[in-house]
Amino acid sequence: MASVTLPHEARQAAEVIRRADIVIGIPSYNNGRTIGRVVQAAYAGLAKYFPQFSSVVINSDGGSTDNTREAVLSARLEDQHLLLLNTPLFAAHRLSFPYHGVPGKGSAFRLIFQLAARLEAKAVAVVDSDLRSITPEWFDLLLRPVLFAGYDFVAPYYHRHKYDGTITNSIVYPLTRALYGYRVRQPIGGEFGLSTRLINRYLQRDDWETDVARFGIDIWMTTIALAEGFRVCQSFLGAKLHDAKDPSSDLTAMLEQVVGSVFMLMQEYEDVWWDREGSRPVELFGFRYDVGLDPIEVNVDRMLAAFVRGCRDLGEIWAAALEPETHAGIQALGRQAAAGVRDFHLDDELWARVVLDFACAFKKHRVAGGHLIKSLTPLYLARVASFVGETRTLVPDQVEEKIERLCLTFEQLKPYLRAHWDGPDARNKASRKSERAGPPRQDREVSRND
């Protein structure tokens, strides 16, 4: 385990509390406006659904300069005027600490997990602190599968606006699904339920100081759960609405951290994904219902301008990263975009090849990792612009069908990935691997979900 000790005050608090069955973790940075409501929802969820369990709500803060920590410590459930039929046997504790180390969500989670392990928690739920649509039911849906059904990892499943979560829809979901063979729809959703077994596994790892410390944490947690054979399910949480304040302003850094983590884990779990074909559904808990969503404005022209700039100036990096055919396809699209073509379209196969080529280039160190993934930003924006244009008139179900088609394209291109992963030796390697590899570890468990 990488050696980062708990802050003194956190250790003291753990010694006082001694044990807690449930830990709810809320990472934060300047979320004073919304975090109070999230804490109230957590308290209400614990009181309503888990009155027989001892519990702690932990806020792990990144040095907020607004009143975030005060909002956590002063949030009162009584303000909500709830009628609870059960009286909780234990009062839920609440703690708020600043975390140490690399600033980011991952470091915040690390403190929460360390405390949870020390308190010997049976189940842990983590939720973002900028949520506006969170309800007490979310905690039931995230914790119950762990506490009562033996699951190790509960991923969220939400209704989101068709333009929301574009890194998820265009890269992370299709790629994770094609690699590991499981349809976890929101692999970087931000809200998760976790078992002690999985928490301990996370804490054993020594890559907490990488991009995992920042936005890479969500896909890191999901991938480890999928690749190492932990029991995984999803819970339907309704709609996901955030606070207007969004940390996504630096898209390039976020893309680098998320995609960098995906590519890094691809190398580590090469033996796991190499032989997996197709994908299987993952069990989904919760009653599904339709919800209204906030409208979202996107500026397609600005995205296409970024793509044209990329084509003009990043050719040197793209030529090193992409296979010649893929590069030629992108350059042709760049010319179209520069000429102001009305119906700009980056098709599924070309996009999937771009992502897979970048993964292979990352593995082969064709271009320094940071430069490589940062140079993906204009291509990603081109894909988003294309997606927005194609889905402008579509209803959510049709959009979901479109995302499904993209996922299938990624799955169909798995042989392409294998062929380019190691260069010319890949074919020999493929045969060697299939000789020595047994069936995927999760296959038996997952087949129950089919």
Place this chain on the structure above:
Amino acid sequence: MINTLREILEAAVDRLHHQVTTYLPSTLAAVILLLVSYVLAAAARWFLYRVFKGMTIDKFLRQSGVAFLLDRSGRLRATRLVAETVYWAILIGGFLIAVSAFDTDLTNQMVQGFVFLLPKLFVAGLILLGGAWLSQYLGRSLLVWAVNENLPSPRRLAAGLRIIIMFVAVVVAADQLSFARNVFLAAFIILVGGAVLAISLAVGIAGSQSLRRLIEEKREQRESEGERSLWTHL
């Protein structure tokens, strides 16, 4: 007259005889040494290509980006690097031994000078390689950043940075070799000073408006992003 002519011819023949008897064995020895060194070099290269794997060096070359720096296809492997280095080292060593076979002041000075220069050449080569790597790395960093930040002329900015870094590397390498030290230093100072002055004048006189507009645009862009920030990529 005939006697004089005969004396001259005899003297010429004597000199030729003397030079042939003096230098022919050395020349033959040098040719043999060159051939032997070539055969040895070729044999060593052949052997290393078959035996040496050097996977750790391969990994270093790939991860540091040196493989793609030296060979655009990135196919440079440690085996090739080591085999070719050994080949040329043996060949150059053989050449020096062959030259020293003449055992004259001139050849001894040549060999001595080369041997003394060799460590400096090696260090200068490393400096140039390091400079090339750094210029490529920082040039790309600037290029990608400038493109993503929508700055004007990203390629020119990156090329400028690369030229400056490579120029510094050349100046340091020339200094290491004691080669035209003052010329390079003066050129460097003139170039950097001139570039700074030119940029200052350009920004001060003509570019201030553009710069203000650029900053203004960036600010507006950030503000509009704030307004539409319900859109999250994750």
